[in-house]
Amino acid sequence: MTEEKKIFRDYVKSRGLKHTAQRDEILTYLLKSGRHMSPEEVFHTLRERDPKLGRATVFRTLKLLEECRLASRVTDANGHQTYEGSYGKPHHDHMICVRCGRTVEFSSPRIESLQARIARRKGFQVQWHRHEIFGRCSRCENKI
Amino acid sequence: MTEEKKIFRDYVKSRGLKHTAQRDEILTYLLKSGRHMSPEEVFHTLRERDPKLGRATVFRTLKLLEECRLASRVTDANGHQTYEGSYGKPHHDHMICVRCGRTVEFSSPRIESLQARIARRKGFQVQWHRHEIFGRCSRCENKI
DNA sequence: CTGATACTGAGACTCAGTATCAAAAAGAAA
């Protein structure tokens, strides 16, 4: 069992929740894919294997994975939610190609600290942030 | 006629579009309010005066205002779209209170230039960005 | 004025996400 699965089981237990086959499937799929995926994409893929899987379960589970820091949420170019496995990954933000949808991750300690300073100065207690840059990736630069 | 209205008329004309009473009402309301407003809020308020106003017209017009830089779009804490009049306002980003919804504007030339540099380094052509910080504003710091 | 064209609004539709709730599964305890 991977580290992530163990963390998930522990988290679930510690909150008095239950571990289920569906939750396991969803986590497994998210980890394996390594990409950003919409709940809808997860739902459709896994439903092929398990035709009884419910849409709501997928949404609920992804939210749960977010709570225990195994997944993180990114808003795509159309304003829709997307999840990526985030265990062991340090914080990062995204550049998102408006043509092909590809995301490029970036992280900048300097931006992060400027951000924190600005918030502090305005008396704002930061809970989370979203820093997304939209445009064209290098591959799509000259395409229609 | 305000500067903004003139710009709008010119833009509309230059694109071979037409100026209409509805578009004028919507722009007027956005300018007057000075806040961030959801399309739905604009729709409901203006519909009281003009019960025949259509929801689609509001969405279409706000999009048009965005195109000609008279309005800009901000995603709120729930992922919904919001517009603010932006003529003559330099670029800025937002800190959004998750409790009361209040937004505090900030701008940081240093963050902007770091951002641009990162994008350049990754061969990314920036079209726009979204930098939103969520948390509690100073007034809501100690409330439930 | 007139005609070409863009615009409007009613309403149907789409799509992401949520609420409900009875039936099923988990897991603790015996």
Added chain:
DNA sequence: TTTCTTTTTGATACTGAGTCTCAGTATCAG
């Protein structure tokens, strides 16, 4: 293993934002 409580599931209906369509209407250049 069996029982019992609690959580989870999934079918389904629903919500709410936003889009599409299209027939009727308004705009504006000529």
